[in-house]
Amino acid sequence: MSLSIVILAAGQGVRMRSESPKVLHRIAGMSLLEHVFNAACDLPHREIYVIYGYGGRRVPEELERLPVKWVEQAEQLGTGHAVAQVLPSISSRDTVLVLYGDVPLITASTLKRLLKVANNGELGLLTVELENPTGYGRIVRNDNGTVVRIVEETDASDAERVIREVNTGIMAVSAKRLKHWVETLDNDNVQGEYYLTDVPEAAVRDGVRLNTVLPDSVYEVMGVNDRAQLAELERYYQLVQAQHLMNEGVTLADPVRFDLRGDLEVGQDVFIDVNVVIEGTVQLGNRVSIGPNTYIRDAVIADGVTILSNCVIEDAVIGKDSRVGPFSRIRPESRLDENVHVGNFVEIKKSNVGRGTKINHLSYIGDSDVGKDVNIGAGTITCNYDGAYKHRTVIGDNVFIGSDTQLVAPVKVGNGATIGAGSTITSDAPSNMLTLSRAEQKTAPGWKRPEKKK
Numbered sequence: 001m002s003l004s005i006v007i008l009a010a011g012q013g014v015r016m017r018s019e020s021p022k023v024l025h026r027i028a029g030m031s032l033l034e035h036v037f038n039a040a041c042d043l044p045h046r047e048i049y050v051i052y053g054y055g056g057r058r059v060p061e062e063l064e065r066l067p068v069k070w071v072e073q074a075e076q077l078g079t080g081h082a083v084a085q086v087l088p089s090i091s092s093r094d095t096v097l098v099l100y101g102d103v104p105l106i107t108a109s110t111l112k113r114l115l116k117v118a119n120n121g122e123l124g125l126l127t128v129e130l131e132n133p134t135g136y137g138r139i140v141r142n143d144n145g146t147v148v149r150i151v152e153e154t155d156a157s158d159a160e161r162v163i164r165e166v167n168t169g170i171m172a173v174s175a176k177r178l179k180h181w182v183e184t185l186d187n188d189n190v191q192g193e194y195y196l197t198d199v200p201e202a203a204v205r206d207g208v209r210l211n212t213v214l215p216d217s218v219y220e221v222m223g224v225n226d227r228a229q230l231a232e233l234e235r236y237y238q239l240v241q242a243q244h245l246m247n248e249g250v251t252l253a254d255p256v257r258f259d260l261r262g263d264l265e266v267g268q269d270v271f272i273d274v275n276v277v278i279e280g281t282v283q284l285g286n287r288v289s290i291g292p293n294t295y296i297r298d299a300v301i302a303d304g305v306t307i308l309s310n311c312v313i314e315d316a317v318i319g320k321d322s323r324v325g326p327f328s329r330i331r332p333e334s335r336l337d338e339n340v341h342v343g344n345f346v347e348i349k350k351s352n353v354g355r356g357t358k359i360n361h362l363s364y365i366g367d368s369d370v371g372k373d374v375n376i377g378a379g380t381i382t383c384n385y386d387g388a389y390k391h392r393t394v395i396g397d398n399v400f401i402g403s404d405t406q407l408v409a410p411v412k413v414g415n416g417a418t419i420g421a422g423s424t425i426t427s428d429a430p431s432n433m434l435t436l437s438r439a440e441q442k443t444a445p446g447w448k449r450p451e452k453k454k
């Protein structure tokens, strides 16, 4: 016997007021559906089916890479109808676990407990205790604690309405029984939909034992129906991630002003100031310090690096003990070696910068190979683009580039060369010599500033 997991993802999500299907909205940079998929993936011996519908093939196209079976629900006639679309392709010997694409924070740990109680043809149902159960189906138990009924809000008596334990709709059940119960569903309700939440009631009616499990946290069963709920789950999820990082020994100046949208690997004694956003896959070495208001995506930042405030670093490697910022932009395919200093208003793109090199102010270094212990003066520009092609600038070791220099690529500056300030360098500059291109300075004797007539 094996496990068939069905994730319902065909609905539009009207209250999102969005052009895209609800399950493609994101928490921590990842679609709601992928969050559910990841939890499902942690369960053994399973096949995952995703029911899609609203938006045509948009969901399966955008998430094509997921190893799931896509099943279309052409018309969205309710959650019960959605499950019915896939049941014919599931073996009657399987256990079916139903999950919702818009309930993103469900965990494998809770689901494993749920699957345990769904043995011997009994129905496992995830329930939750809510402060305010308004709108949910209440779980009615007898004196022994056995579930005897699930009653919808509208049908509940006053005594039943005070029950705080409610049906989440997440259930695990034998496929054989589910097939039978789904056939008996009707759409005789306010929305005119086939409700999957009617299945546990059918189980109780048929005398099938219903075993309940509570989630580790109520956030696990909270659905996203509108943007406010999306934001609420995002904040919860970020706080959990922040707590994990703090447990690993990271100092977060303020855990509620930190966002991680991806995977972050950290060394020891990392410090992260407020409003730092980290995306993709990022590694921070030991003693890395990140200043406020910084964005980092897909980067490897080595031990002892200091990133000062307001930097943007994407697809880059920053070597040991380097210092970047404030206000630096390190663009894709840039590699800074050890002990490099990159300062205010410096942009680096597709360049290698050697050990000990300093680029401290107002410069653009693109498509360049810069050697070791180079000093690049303020306002240096590598002119890498001729309007059609990009060209490389190669700067040797121990070079000194005077301020306000333009290096018109392709061009090479030899080891130990000095470039005089204000130069426009259009051909290679030889090693160990001073090269400069600069109009000669003149003074005009006797010249007077014009003055306004009285």
Ligand code: UD1
Binding pocket: 008, 009, 010, 011, 012, 023, 051, 073, 075, 076, 077, 078, 079, 080, 081, 082, 100, 101, 102, 103, 167, 168, 169, 170, 195, 196, 197, 198, 223, 224, 225
């Ligand atoms: C439903 C459940 C509720 C569960 C909640 C989770 C019922 C009656 N209620 O409520 O127990 O906690 O979902 O969000 O089942 N969907 C389809 N096809 C459809 C209708 C919905 O695939 O025809 C999908 C949606 O894409 C969504 C999920 O099912 O991912 C829930 O749909 P929604 O309409 O939001 O249901 P709720 O009324 O919120």
Ligand code: CA
Binding pocket: 223, 224, 225
């Ligand atoms: Ca809903």
